[in-house]
Amino acid sequence: MQIEGNTVGDKVVEGKTKIVYRLADNPDKVLLHSKDRITAGDGERAHDLKGKAEISTTTASAIFEMLNNAGIKSHFIKRSGQTCMVCNYCDMVPLEFVTRRIATGSFLKRNPGVKEGYRFCPPKQEIFFKDDANHDPQWSYEQCVEAKLEFGGRLIGRDEIDIMCKSTVTVFEVLEKAWASLDCSLIDMKIEFGVNPKTGEILLADIIDSDSWRLWPAGDRRLMKDKQVYRELREVTSEALDTVKRNFEWVADRVGQLSPKPSGRAVVFMGSPTDMAHCEKIRAACKLYGVPCELRVSSAHKGTDETKNILAQSNGLGPVLSGNAAWPVINCPPISADWVTSPDGAALAAAQILCLNDHMIWAKLRTKQLNTWVGLKEADIKARKTNFMIEKSEVFQNGH
Ligand SMILES: Nc1ncnc2c1ncn2[C@@H]1O[C@H](COP(=O)(O)OP(=O)(O)OP(=O)(O)O)[C@@H](O)[C@H]1O
Numbered sequence: 001m002q003i004e005g006n007t008v009g010d011k012v013v014e015g016k017t018k019i020v021y022r023l024a025d026n027p028d029k030v031l032l033h034s035k036d037r038i039t040a041g042d043g044e045r046a047h048d049l050k051g052k053a054e055i056s057t058t059t060a061s062a063i064f065e066m067l068n069n070a071g072i073k074s075h076f077i078k079r080s081g082q083t084c085m086v087c088n089y090c091d092m093v094p095l096e097f098v099t100r101r102i103a104t105g106s107f108l109k110r111n112p113g114v115k116e117g118y119r120f121c122p123p124k125q126e127i128f129f130k131d132d133a134n135h136d137p138q139w140s141y142e143q144c145v146e147a148k149l150e151f152g153g154r155l156i157g158r159d160e161i162d163i164m165c166k167s168t169v170t171v172f173e174v175l176e177k178a179w180a181s182l183d184c185s186l187i188d189m190k191i192e193f194g195v196n197p198k199t200g201e202i203l204l205a206d207i208i209d210s211d212s213w214r215l216w217p218a219g220d221r222r223l224m225k226d227k228q229v230y231r232e233l234r235e236v237t238s239e240a241l242d243t244v245k246r247n248f249e250w251v252a253d254r255v256g257q258l259s260p261k262p263s264g265r266a267v268v269f270m271g272s273p274t275d276m277a278h279c280e281k282i283r284a285a286c287k288l289y290g291v292p293c294e295l296r297v298s299s300a301h302k303g304t305d306e307t308k309n310i311l312a313q314s315n316g317l318g319p320v321l322s323g324n325a326a327w328p329v330i331n332c333p334p335i336s337a338d339w340v341t342s343p344d345g346a347a348l349a350a351a352q353i354l355c356l357n358d359h360m361i362w363a364k365l366r367t368k369q370l371n372t373w374v375g376l377k378e379a380d381i382k383a384r385k386t387n388f389m390i391e392k393s394e395v396f397q398n399g400h
């Protein structure tokens, strides 16, 4: 079967708002085909809404592109057509990971005494077991562990829950910062994960769109642009549905602006072209953090005027430059000593400075920390398995 130019094979699953198919030529990949359908209250309220599939696909694709670009490990590969996304197939973990910055909605009902507007710092995390028939009950961390769920050949234990929880907070903070750059407050958010059965990797999956969060422009609840507007409708008239759609469009029109081009840059000054290899290392490290980097050759000792001319357009070169500039100067001389900054250290410092005004650089720094943490955890899981195997074989060799 063909869907918007994509040849699909077996249907994996059909939900309320999308259908998942295996790609005919690569069954490890799936096509997520969105429907013109809006639902709320575990499907109790449901309406057709023309154009919703495309709006949702625009929103989800832009969000996943941004998260992939930041380094978040997700199932998303690309948008492919107006209402379709190509993703890696995942065995979906039936848990919803919720993060909240501001208390509102169901949290207030479950936690009487907490007033709307209470600010969680760090963000509050909650987990819900996906079970429409039982209205998605909240599960504690311990309940998630004790359920001993198994997906994609991976037992969902403490490590796996920890990885999903920590990833959720990172995703929330990255999106919160991005929306803040457009003066919108991300109030809360729901995401899901799956296990790639080929690699065993835990991936951010499903979609993130106007159904996944509460979004309040200027932090004002009355201006909300998310699905809550639909949930709160007393009567679902066609005018009311039109308002909901216009809100979703408002969001879809803006998601593209969440990944602006970098506004700052690093300029690496070298006194002589013989330092080029050293400076190229700085450039390579800058690239990892999304910091645009320019290399210039100019000797402060032999051509101070020229150096100061270049300085007039940019920034750099040790104490001489620092004395003439208001911009931050990071000294990274090409000598090897323990007490000087390494090329990576210099790039990191540049990224930490620029991220104050550039949420994409901030997202890359934050995600790098997450990925380092996940990498260590995965290595520890592997080491523990090896210990276990060695212990078992020793017991065997001892003839027990
Ligand atoms: N990469 C993926 N591989 C396989 N299935 C996926 C992937 N991403 C999302 N899904 C699944 O697609 C299904 C359809 O999505 P949809 O949101 O329409 O379901 P739903 O009716 O909301 O049900 P649910 O309550 O499970 O979300 C969901 O069950 C979701 O887990």
Ligand SMILES: [Mg+2]
Residues within 6 Å of the ligand: 015
């Ligand atoms: Mg769903």
